Amino acid sequence: MSVENPDDAGTVGVGPWPGGPDAWPDDPRYDPELLREGDRRNVVDRYRYWSVEAIVADIDTRRHPLHVAIENFSRDMNIGSVVRTANAFAVAEVHIVGRRRWNRRGAMVTDRYQHLRHHADVCDLLAWAAGRGLPVIGVDNVPGSEPIEGRALPREAVMVFGSESVGLSAEARAGCEAILHISQHGSTRSINAGAAAAVAMHAWMLQHARPTGYDGTPL
Structure with missing residues (x-):
């Protein structure tokens, strides 16, 4: 040791x-x-x-069947943060929709341990999910969305997040089985996209993942 x-x-x-x-x-x-x-x-x-390689192989033996997608139409600075959180929760893949290039600084090198997939547009993402029978759940505070708190989340799914400035695109909203929002109680219209993704992923983990010790070992 x-x-x-x-x-x-x-x-x-x-x-x-x-x-x-x-x-x-x-x-x-x-x-x-x-x-x-x-x-x-x-x-x-x-x-x-x-x-x-050894770390990735070990995580691959116990990745969760949750996929996370984020639209990258405006060079969103939050993508790195989303990737870092996805790595912490051992999600199956992070899907980057739109621009292939993104700022990796916020990922803090965790992109080396996290599987990533690029989709040219939303239609490609939706076709990929449909081909695997995965429901697409949008996360955005828009009219008609439902609170994520207390909502039963599917074990196998794709959670999709929009760009920081405009939220989910119309194409993404149209392709979602449901759109959920994180309840807020203050004056701001929205929370940071990276923070919203972390809250939503953790909501899924509370329902489908085992608790762990400080070092990630299952309890």
């Missing part, structure tokens, strides 16, 4: 594996470079020193 390097107090992660190469674990999941140099990545402790 690795230990924090006492010379690196206050820094993130762990230093080189104690004892040098002769003490390295005989496990193909471990990355020799990380064992040698230390692991400063933003990963839970049980993934320390593991290669990216």
Whole structure:
């Protein structure tokens, strides 16, 4: 088991594996470079020193059947935040609809561990979901939407979010089985798209995912 390097107090992660190469674990999941140099990545402790490929493979054994889609028609800065939250909840895939390029800064490198899929437009996303029998649930505070609180959410589904400035497009709304909103009690018309996606994903997790410890281990 690795230990924090006492010379690196206050820094993130762990230093080189104690004892040098002769003490390295005989496990193909471990990355020799990380064992040698230390692991400063933003990963839970049980993934320390593991290669990216090994981490993805492990998450793939227990990903949730929830897909998350976000429209990217205005270079939305929130997409990185959505990807980071999706990785935290181990969703199946994040679908980027519209522009292929997006600002990855907010993802904090979590896009390396999260499966991503691009769709040229909403029609392509809806066709993909229909081909897999997945209902599409929109999340937007628009007239006719229903509160997400207390709503039974399908276990296998695609949750779709609109761009920060305009919300879901008309094409996306038309293709949704239901449109839900997050109840608000203040003066602002809407909350940040990245925050809304986090709340909605967590609402799904409360219904369909097991609680975990601080390191992501199921309780």
